[in-house]
Amino acid sequence: MKLWTNGFFHSLDEGKIYLKMTTHQGKIVCFDEDCGHRHYDEVIDLEGAHVYPGFVDAHMHLLGYGQKLKRPSLSALKTKDEVLTRLKEAFHHEPLFAEGYRECGITKEDLDMISTSHPIMIRHNDYHSVTANSYVLNHIHLTHTNGVLTEEDATLAMKTWPPYTIKQLEDILETSLKSLYSYGITGAHSDDLSYFIGFKDTLQAFENVLERMPFRAHLLMHYDILDDYLSSGKSFLDQHAYLQLGAIKMFYDGTLSSQTAWMKTTYRSHNHHGLKIQTDQAFLDMVKKCRQHDLPVAIHVIGDQGLVDVCKVLQKYPVKTGLHDRIIHAPWADLEGIELMKKLPIVIDIQPQFLSSDLPWALSFIHETPPFVFPWKTYLKHGLIQAGSSDAPVEIPNPLLGMYASIYRISDHDQKPYFTDESLSIDEAIDIYTKGANYPTYDQKRGSLKIGYIADLTIFDNDLKTFKKHDFLEQKVKMTVINEIIVYKR
Ligand SMILES: [Zn+2]
Numbered sequence: 001m002k003l004w005t006n007g008f009f010h011s012l013d014e015g016k017i018y019l020k021m022t023t024h025q026g027k028i029v030c031f032d033e034d035c036g037h038r039h040y041d042e043v044i045d046l047e048g049a050h051v052y053p054g055f056v057d058a059h060m061h062l063l064g065y066g067q068k069l070k071r072p073s074l075s076a077l078k079t080k081d082e083v084l085t086r087l088k089e090a091f092h093h094e095p096l097f098a099e100g101y102r103e104c105g106i107t108k109e110d111l112d113m114i115s116t117s118h119p120i121m122i123r124h125n126d127y128h129s130v131t132a133n134s135y136v137l138n139h140i141h142l143t144h145t146n147g148v149l150t151e152e153d154a155t156l157a158m159k160t161w162p163p164y165t166i167k168q169l170e171d172i173l174e175t176s177l178k179s180l181y182s183y184g185i186t187g188a189h190s191d192d193l194s195y196f197i198g199f200k201d202t203l204q205a206f207e208n209v210l211e212r213m214p215f216r217a218h219l220l221m222h223y224d225i226l227d228d229y230l231s232s233g234k235s236f237l238d239q240h241a242y243l244q245l246g247a248i249k250m251f252y253d254g255t256l257s258s259q260t261a262w263m264k265t266t267y268r269s270h271n272h273h274g275l276k277i278q279t280d281q282a283f284l285d286m287v288k289k290c291r292q293h294d295l296p297v298a299i300h301v302i303g304d305q306g307l308v309d310v311c312k313v314l315q316k317y318p319v320k321t322g323l324h325d326r327i328i329h330a331p332w333a334d335l336e337g338i339e340l341m342k343k344l345p346i347v348i349d350i351q352p353q354f355l356s357s358d359l360p361w362a363l364s365f366i367h368e369t370p371p372f373v374f375p376w377k378t379y380l381k382h383g384l385i386q387a388g389s390s391d392a393p394v395e396i397p398n399p400l401l402g403m404y405a406s407i408y409r410i411s412d413h414d415q416k417p418y419f420t421d422e423s424l425s426i427d428e429a430i431d432i433y434t435k436g437a438n439y440p441t442y443d444q445k446r447g448s449l450k451i452g453y454i455a456d457l458t459i460f461d462n463d464l465k466t467f468k469k470h471d472f473l474e475q476k477v478k479m480t481v482i483n484e485i486i487v488y489k490r
Contacts, residue, residue: 001022001023001024001029001038001039001040001041002022002023002024002040002041002042002043002044002484003020003021003022003035003038003040003042003043003044004020004021004022004023004044004046004051004457005019005020005043005044005045005046006019006020006045006046006047006048007019007020007021007046007048007049007050007051007459008048008049008050008051008463009021009031009051009449010050010051010052010053010430010449010463010464011448011449011450012052012053012430012431012434012435012447012448012449013448013449013450018031018032018449019032020032020035021035021051021449022034022035022038022040023455023484024484025484026241026454026455026483026484027445027452027453027454027455027484028449028450028451028452028453028454028455029451030451031449031451044486046459046479048461049459049460049461049478049479050459050460050461050462050463050464051449051457051458051459052430052434052449052457052458052459052460052464053434053435053446053447053448053449053453053456053457053458054184054185054186054187054216054434054446054454054456054457054458054480054481054482055183055184055185055186055399055433055434055437055458056185056186056187056188056189056216056387056433056434056437056438056446056447057180057185057187057188057189057388057389057390057392057397057399057433057437058188058189058347058349058387058388058389058432058433058436058437058440059189059191059328059349059351059387059389059390059391060188060189060190060191060389060390060391060392060393060397061190061191061192061195061391061392061393062173062176062177062180062188062190062192062217063169063172063173063176063190063192063195063196063202064127064192064195064392064393065176065179065180065392065393065397066171066172066173066174066175066176066177066179067099067172067393068099068100068392068393069175069176069179070172070175071097071098071099072086072087072090072096072098072099073098073099073100074086074087074098074099074100074101074102074122075099075100075101075102075125077101077102077104078102078104079104080104080105080106080110083101083104083106083122084106084110084113084114086098087111087114087120087122088114091114091115091118091120093115093118094118095118095119095120095161095162096114096115096118096119096120096121097120097121097122097123097161098121098122098123099122099123099393100123100125100393101122101123101124101125101131102124102125103124103257106122106131106147107131107146107147107148108131108132108133108134108137108145108146108147109146109147111131111132111133111134111147112133112134114133115133115135116133116134116135117135118135119132119133119135119136119139119160119161120132120133120135120136121133121136121157121158121161124258125357125394126255126257126258126394127393127394128150128151128154128254128255128258128260129148129149129150129151129154129258130149130154130157130158131147131148131149132147132149132157133147134147136157136160137157139160140153140156140157140160142156142157150254150258150260151254151258151260151275151277158195163196163197164196164197165197166197166201166204166205166208169196169197169201169202169205170205170208170209173205173206173209174209174213177209177213177215179397180215180397181480181487181488182476182477182480182488182490183396183397183398183399183400183477184399184458184459184460184477184480184488185397185399185458185480186215186216186456186457186458186480186481186482187215187216187217187218187437187438187441187446187456187482188215188216188217188218188397189218189219189220189246189349189387189389189437189440190217190218190219190220191219191220191222191249191298192219193219193220193221193222193225194221194222194224194225195222198225198228199221199225199228199229199232200228200232203219206219206243207243210242210243213487214242214482214483214485214487215242215482215487216241216242216244216441216446216454216456216482217242217243217244218244218246218440218441219243219244219245219246220246220247220248220249220298221245221246221247221248221249222248222249222250223248223249223250223286223290226248226289226290226293226295229245230293236294236295237441237442241483242483244441246298246440247295247296247297247298247325247326247440248290248295248296248297248298249297249298249299249300249328250277250283250286250297250298250299250300251277251299251300252276252277252283252299252300252301252306252309252310253274253275253276253277253300253301253302253303253306254274254275254277254302255302256302256303256331256332256358256362256365256366257358257362257365259274259365260274260275261274261302261303261306261332262274262275262276262301262302262303262305262306262309263303263304263305263306263332263366263370264303264304264305264334264368264370265366265367265368265369265370266366266367267365267366267367268364268365268366268367269365273303273305274303274305274306276306280309283313284313284317287313287314287317288317291317291318291319291320294320294323296319296320296323296324296325296326297314297319297325297326298325298326298328298349299325299326299327299328300328300329301327301328301329301330302329302330302331302332303332304332304333304334304337304370304372307327307330307332307333307337307340307341308334308336308337308340310327311337311340311341311344312340314344314346315340315343315344318344318345319345323345323442324345324346324347324440325344325345325346325347326346326347326348326349326387326440327341327346327347327348327349328348328349329349329350329351329354330348330350331350331351331354331355331358331373331374332370332372332373333370333371333372333375333378334370334371334372335371335372338372338375338378338379338382338384341382341384342382342383342384346384346385347385347386347387347436347439347440348379348384348385348386348387349386349387349389349440350374350376350379350386350387350388350389350432351389351390351391351394351395351402352374352376352388352402352403352404352405352406352429353390353395353396353401353402353405354374354391354394354395355374355405355409355411355418356405356409356410356411356412357395357412359373359374359411359413359418360411360413360414360416360418361413372422373418373419373422374409374418374419374422375419375422376406376422376424376428376432377421377422377423377424378422380424380428385436385439386432386436387432387436387437387439387440388402388403388406388429388432388433388436388437389402389437390402399433399458400472400473400475401472401473402429402432402433403426403429403430403433403464403472404469404472404473406423406424406428406429406432407423407424407425407426407429407472408423408469409422409423426464426465426467427465430464434447434448435447435448454483455481455483455484456481456482456483457479457480457481458477458480458481459477459478459479459480459481460475460477460478461475461478462475476490477490478490
């Protein structure tokens with residue numbers, strides 16, 4: 001039994017704040033005077049710190065994030081020269097894979113200057129494109145391109161990379177979790193199981209790491225591995241306290257930056273509406289197959305027309321009563337899409353930091369701005385449930401940055417606020433990373449500090465409600481606790 005004392009415990013339950021808390025076997029036992037004189041194995045003095053229910057990232061890629069931390073990063077580089085210099089430094093006559101590239105005109109010719117005798121690939125920051133050198137392109141018979149590959153072609157190129165061992169994946173996952181602990185993240189909903197070494201072995205890597213590192217991992221299952229999951233005989237959701245298997249992940253469209261989000265308006269450069277990842281019939285068949293097995297779906301959709309199309313399919317083939325589907329992203333919407341979503345049992349996984357990264361330039365790609373842009377307040381007003389996330393490695397998985405973006409809506413490019421009618425309050429911002437992000441776990445005892453709830457805590461020196469604008473960018477987590485175990489201390 002542990003006593004946590006000298007802190008401010010923000011229950012997120014009708015605004016109640018406690019000053020003391022007892023935990024036992026990973027659960028919250030009591031608060032304040034009820035803590036009384038018990039035999040405590042440990043007393044933790046929080047030195048006046050502010051304690052929140054553990055922050056959860058509702059959509060990210062745990063392995064992709066670990067991989068990004070381990071590979072050369074291009075994300076801070078803006079010019080072609082800077083990127084090429086960094087790549088030359090990182091090239092050691094071995095295959096070279098760099099992450100986080102922000103488009104600045106690099107082609108296969110540039111990469112061929114570094115090497116044509118080893119594979120070189122750089123992954124674009126939106127994760128839907130890569131640029132490859134001739135070595136890779138020859139391998140996949142795409143020699144007629146300039147080396148910039150999107151969607152299917154990008155996936156084809158990725159598959160030429162040598163596969164990891166289970167041990168290597170464990171190492172990547174450990175790197176990822178350590179970094180997440182330092183941001184106060186106690187759990188994540190992650191899409192990893194299809195991209196590495198198959199469902200079974202990738203899941204094994206998770207099992208092995210979670211045995212030594214506590215973390216609430218909720219793993220979406222990509223449609224590609226649905227059959228592997230079905231034949232594994234594993235149940236949906238809980239495997240144990242740290243591992244859940246979640247909804248079936250699929251893509252409906254692409255991204256706005258790749259001009260592949262399926263929009264009602266048209267793109268200026270091509271005068272088309274975007275790209276659907278598969279035909280309507282194929283998408284319908286995928287959803288129907290999930291329903292045959294009573295499984296919910298988690299659908300990546302960015303365009304406003306895509307959102308409408310997806311909702312209509314979900315309406316026609318509803319999920320089993322008691323379960324809900326997930327809409328991932330939905331940054332652009334109109335009233336038709338919103339009205340459709342309201343009729344469905346869904347959660348929207350939102351990424352506030354995308355606003356800062358994508359606006360205002362995303363607006364310049366399209367002819368007409370949809371009625372609602374990153375419309376978190378509107379979604380809230382319509383009673384839609386939103387779960388906060390970073391889509392790391394696309395964005396940094398620091399919930400304070402997500403809260404900052406959801407409250408101030410400031411662009412990284414011009415430092416101006418955009419569509420501030422849609423700003424969340426600090427309470428609403430905290431909610432999306434706690435209650436909202438835990439909603440898709442179907443575990444009622446997560447996301448608040450209440451008796452019987454899990455003892456997962458994110459702890460700061462100061463009260464988040466007193467944070468000034470710059471605090472969200474500068475303050476650091478003091479302590480992270482999972483299952484009453486301190487996993488990180490600054
Ligand atoms: Zn994602």
